[in-house]
Amino acid sequence: MAVAIVSKQLRETDIKKRLTIPSKSPKYFPSLAGKHVVPFKARDDSGRPWKFQIYTRKGKRYLKPVLTKGWLDFVGAKELTIGDIVDMEEKEQGEAVMYRVRVVREVKIFGYVLDHKSI
Helix, strand or coil: CEEEEEEEECCHHHHHCCEECCCCHHHHCCCCCCCCEEEEEEECCCCCEEEEEEECCCCCCCCCCEECCCHHHHHHHHCCCCCCEEEEEEEEECCEEEEEEEEEEEEEECCEEEEEEEC
């Protein structure tokens, strides 16, 4: 069963620098176990693998997690824009944990939202 770990509407910082992650989400990502940087892989809806890196501040009470490495490649390949929504899920497959990343964009005509589509 898949567990939703992040659902975020993108802002300018998310498009230009890094994806900031809600503070409760790191418990679902690979264990930081005293580290402040951990790489992990995720697949998009088309099955393409992506390499990301979750980063937190060193030794701070408020860790402020972000996705750094690989994130801007994903943004460019998917042509993400401010307002798009990124969903990430975790799914256990036996002993392994798999991650899925999906982008949802509003479909607008004449300023009205008609639908949402996955990119």
